[in-house]
Amino acid sequence: MQPEAVIFDIGNVLIEWQPERFYDRVIGVERRRAMFAEVDLHGMNEKVDLGGHFTKTIYETAEAYPAWHDEIRMWHDRWIELASPAIDHSLRLMKALQARGVPVFSLTNFGVESYDFAATHYPFLRDFDRDFISGHLKMTKPDPALYAHVETTSGLSGAQLIFADDRADNIAVAAGRGWQTHLFDGPQGWADRLVAAGLLTKAQAA
Structure with missing residues (x-):
């Protein structure tokens, strides 16, 4: 019908929607692979998709991983570049x-x-x-x-x-x-x- x-x-x-592509461009493939292996960024994003506050969820994750603090915050601060x-x-x-x-x-x-x-x-x-x-x-x-x-x-x-x-x-x-x-x-x-x-x-x- x-x-x-x-x-x-x-x-x-x-x-x-290609976050890995964004990070490959900004921090390089090797560093991106290391960060994604250590930090469950897609799990973080799932929390946002389930209604978690966009800024709070991402910034709290950044605080929990000081070695990747600035890079994680990019998921929020440069978000439109990830979704484009x-x-x-x-x-x-x-x-x-x-x-x-x-x-x-x-x-x-x-x-x-x-x-x-x-x-x-x-x-x-x-x-x-x-x-x-x-x-x-x-x-x-x-x-x-x-x-x-x-x-x-x-x-x-x-x-x-x-x-x-x-x-x-x-x-x-x-x-x-x-x-x-x-x-x-x-x-x-x-x-x-x-x-x-x-x-x-x-x-x-x-």
């Missing part, structure tokens, strides 16, 4: 869907304050028809309860929804609930999937 709403992950679907650039073709797809009257939702692991900050640089983050942001909901993908919340709140479920995410574990839970899914590995594949679903023409998906 043709989906009734389209759900976008944000990191690596609408905005590139926007993936322009994906953004065009979002706008094309909405121009056709197709509701577009976000479903993202994202902190409260970090999302608000990102929206000052990427205004399109305020343009979703519905937002499902983990920091506000206090649960992250791939927790099935988060997907159930999307269904309950939107009144849509199963094949009425089509969802793009760059992580296979997040996609697997959605597929298990009967959602139509797309494992994102670039905007052209997502464009082709939306055309195949009958939501956009090839011209609209360009």
Whole structure:
């Protein structure tokens, strides 16, 4: 069946999210590897995604690792450089869907304050028809309860929804609930999937 709403992950679907790439550029590959081996930076970020305060969580982690204090604080102080650039073709797809009257939702692991900050640089983050942001909901993908919340709140479920995410574990839970899914590995594949679903023409998906 043709989906009734389209759900976008944000990191690596609408905005590139590559912290390692940022640190490789700023402190070098070897130092980055050493820091990531000693400090669970992605675990720190998970706390933010679950609703922990953006500044407090990162700064407290920096204080706990004096040898990496300045580098850890970059996760906060230079955050927009970690979350960049926007993936322009994906953004065009979002706008094309909405121009056709197709509701577009976000479903993202994202902190409260970090999302608000990102929206000052990427205004399109305020343009979703519905937002499902983990920091506000206090649960992250791939927790099935988060997907159930999307269904309950939107009144849509199963094949009425089509969802793009760059992580296979997040996609697997959605597929298990009967959602139509797309494992994102670039905007052209997502464009082709939306055309195949009958939501956009090839011209609209360009």
